[in-house]
Amino acid sequence: MTDASSQLTTADGRPLKAALAAAQSRARRRAFLLVAPLLLFVVVTFILPIGQMLQRSVYHDGFSNSAPALGEWFANNPDGSELDESAYAALATDLAQMKKDKTAGEAGTRINYTIPGTRSLFTSSARGADKLEPPYKEALLALDAKWGEPLVWQAMRQASSPWTSDFYLIATDRQRTADGGVEQVPENERIYLWLFGKTFVLSAVITFLCLILAFPIAHLLATLPMAKSNLLMILVLLPFWTSLLVRTTSWIVLLQGQGVVNNILVSLGVIGDDGRITMIYNQTGTIIVMTHILLPFMVLPLYSVMRTIKPSYARAARSLGATSWTTFRRIYLPQTLPGIGAGALLVFILAVGYYITPALVGGADGQLISNLIQFHMSKSNWSLAAALSAMLLAGVLVLYWLYDRLVGIDKLKLG
Amino acid sequence: MQDDLPIYGEIRVTTEARNDDFVVFDHVQKSYDGVSLVVKDLNLNIGKGEFLTMLGPSGSGKTTCLMMLAGFETATNGEIRLDGRNINLVPPHKRGIGMVFQNYALFPHMTVGENLSFPLEVRGMGKDEREAKVKRALDMVQMGSFINRRPAQLSGGQQQRIALARALVFDPALVLMDEPLGALDKQLREHMQFEIKHLHESLGITVVYVTHDQGEALTMSDRVAVFNDGKIQQLAPPADLYERPDNSFVAQFIGENNKLPGTIEELSGDKALVRLETGEVIDATPVNVTAKGQKTLVSIRPERVEFKPEMMPPGAHMIEATVLEVIYMGDILRARLRVAGSDDFVMKMRNTLGQTKLSPGQQIKVGWHPADARALDPM
Structure with a gap:
């Protein structure tokens, strides 16, 4: 069969494969030229720096050159x-x-x-x-x-x-x-492994909180009538359009010792004036603020998946005798898994590498590994910073691989 | 319409055999916005073992009725009873009603077997019993070998069979079908109509079927409820519906109909003379006209129009017609005529060996048996 098809020729005697390639080459060339600027940009700004970073983590000629x-x-x-x-x-x-x-x-x-x-x-x-x-x-x-x-x-x-x-x-x-x-x-x-562990645990906590908070909102967005869901969507996206710095500092205003939340609690008599809760400049602050900032990254993939789940599935399950809880657990939740996976992966990866928020509100115990990477960079210890970054990258790639094995990357749905 | 006995012997109307109020809609009303009624004062009794079709154009309220029966919508007013029990406040999962959805609604993350097993699992049935029932239900729709496939790997017709099997696997006494064949092609649809009908007869279940396809309604149902504007326009066995429509809407909605507007000239018992707007006089059977001088719309089926005087009963009126075109359709010939000033009068003739050939421009006379022309309300 393959023999016969490789012998096929066009009406004027050229081999079919060559004729096909010639006929499509122009279109292919044009397509390539269209993406070439982006390709170049990605190579220059992404692949080269990462390669250089990886090289720096195993290469330092400061001593070998002069000795x-x-x-x-x-x-x-x-x-x-x-x-x-x-x-x-x-x-x-x-x-x-x-x-x-x-x-x-x-x-x-x-x-x-x-x-x-x-x-x-x-x-x-x-x-x-x-x-x-x-x-x-x-x-x-x-x-x-x-x-x-x-x-x-x-x-x-x-x-x-x-x-x-x-x-x-x-x-x-x-x-x-x-x-x-x-x-x-x-x-x-020993600081680095512990900090890696803490970064991953905190990111997992933040991812989980985002999921818990985003799931009902995404469901609401997907089921409300268009006019109302558009308004809600704007509210969800509003933080996206606000400067990260503004959002972070407004959390400081809310959560600090003399901040809005503490003042309200004190004036309500829930806590005494000397018992103000420390909610910022520590781990708690990092968790609260990062959950807020990363929430949209969970809402959007969830929403895009939930929108495609027809209400007739839930109706079918109900008519077949399932309670609303069983319907949710056995029918709705499994169908949202691609969205949960995408959102969790996205939030987790972003959280693991997050720098500015922990630096601003993390205090002493809310710092993550990226803050230490930044510290070494500021001290010009590029190689150690690169080694730490490479380990972070490897960790994320392992997670990605795990996700592919467990859920399947083809099921990932980002929008 | 219950006392309106069928005119053909072979039509199965089992009024005497069934419990006549298995499903009861008692003065049911439904409004979504509190301003207008989608369902206006619905009263409907469905007998046990009956195949009842709700037929109507989209927006006529038929699907809303079905959803109220299934429990996905609540009646704004009135009562729905199932087997003598008021189910207004019973949640859908406790009603024990099987349902087949328009888009099948097979759970995409489960195999065919898991889909069928689901209603049995939630009823706490043991594994062996479940497997036996799933197998039986799949064999019933000839899909036994597909138990491990996913819905996405099946064709539309196969998915439809699985959806049917899933709605039947837990032995519900009542099965609702919401335009289940809408997405299939014509040939498959006709085949599935037959299969659903067959399942209904062999299982003895009660089926409430919603469709907007009148052919489907006529071929499958024991009775058809024609919906329009939130009301049942006529509730009757298929033959009655076709032969003896109660009003102009039904006459127009079911099958093809010629409409001739006119005024009642004479009215005596079951006979009426109607003077058309162009002056001709025709015979008709009065249906919902009561007085001389009333405006009416006479409806005649195209296949009941005759153009050979020898086929007409004695004394019947015939009127002038001009042949405009003749379309060859295989089994029949369809002639478009100009009758009483209107250009869309249709006559269907059987394509038999000795059939007279008509040609455009030819002048003929057409008539019909008075029983076939029904003087209805003007729309």
Whole structure:
């Protein structure tokens, strides 16, 4: 059959496939040209930056560039070799070169990421490096006893290659031992995994709250007569058209200690003046405000799915003997699942990466992982910020994959 | 209309055999906006085992009546009784009425088997009994092999059968059907009409069927209630409805009809002479005219019009007609005539071997048996 069809030709003897391709090529070219600007835009503003971010999370040449002699020594002497005079000689050569090139700070910063407090070791040692005399080991140890610490040498060995997994170790609360192994950092220094966990839990809570609040509204929107549902839709969309900053600050006005809600409660006598509830600048504030801001992202997919569910399904179920609760549970709810899935996925992904609201109203315990990413970016630790972001991205992709396995991405309905 | 006995022996009117008030609409009124009535004072008794069709144009109130019976709409006034019990306040799931919807309303997230099993599950029936009943219901509509399919994988006709099986699987005594065949093509529709009728007869259930298709109503029903403007215009067996319409609306709505406006010239018992506006006099049977000089609309079925004098009863009037066109339709020939100044008088002739061929422009005389011409109220 395939043989026969591959032999098919047009009336004037050209192969059919070639003729078809030629006939459609013009239309295809035009279609491509139409989407080309968007494609270019997406590549430049989305794919390239993400690729670069992923690369930064595993690449840092601050130390390897300015320490070629040490790099050579590490390459020739495997992990666990004795730190002999040749190693210190290489270090002295590199330090002298760093002084000349003024790169000691850069190199120190890279080592400082793995072992905090070592940047000054490099800058101060480099200052007198050109006056060092052999034997270098004694001279350097006299300059600073830290040069004898195996952890520092382990850190330099790892940093001697620009490609590194160090930032992912840090981002997962791990560190290297002196003998090249990996261990967890002491309990009181573990922050990242805990914050990831908290971010995901808070996002789940926010998603759940959004679902609970959005479901009845979306149902109302889908069943009300057109004129009324349009008005309601405008009310739902109103927050969309208002500045994020305005919405967030108005929540501050409402929820703060001397705010509207507390004042009303005090004047009603529900709480005493000294018993004002702290609803903002903490986790509660983050949850309340983010739920409000993300609500439309849940309402819209739900609405678009509910609108297509004909009322005759519920009627059929009722006529078949189901109570209204059974009808909801067995007939209506399952049919809204694509909308629930889409809305939940959308809200969750947005919440996991949300930055501005927790920064404004989160206080100390309402901060999310993106606030920490921002913190590292402001401190120019791009690689760690990139590693954290990549982990966040991976987490979202895993969720997406899970959703596809459980519900099916083809059932996703965003509007 | 109950005492209006059928004129043809083969038509099944089982008045004597059935409990005549299985379903009762007692002075039922329905308003959606509090300003106008959608259903105006409906009184209707439906017997047990009867196939009753509510027929009418859209907006005539027929679907509202069905929805009130199913429990999805509440009657604004009056009482609906099912088997002697007032069901005005009974919620739909406790009425035990099977219902087939226009768009089938099969649950898209369930298989055919799960769809059928649903009404049994909510009644707390055990698994074995459920499976047996589902299988029986599916076999009844010849869909046994489709138990694991999803509704989306079925054709319209197949979905219709499943919807039918689902409405019957829990053995309801009353089944409501809301234009169930509206979405099917003509051939399938006719086939399903037969099947529904057959199921009705073999199961002995009571069916209330809503349609706007008069052909469907005539072929399937024991009785037809013709709705218009929120009122029942006529409630009668199909043959009565067709042969003896009570008023102009019914005459026009059911089948094709020729209408001749005129004035009653003579009225004596069951005979009337009507003078048309152009001066001719024709024979008619008075239906809802009472006095000489009254305006009337005479309605005659196209297939009852004759143009051969030998076929006419003695003394019957015949009037002049001009053949305008003759359309060949296979089994019949349809002639459009100019009669009494109107250009749309239709005559149907059987396409038999010896049938006289008429040609446009030909002058003929047409007449009819007085019983076939009904003098109705002018619309």
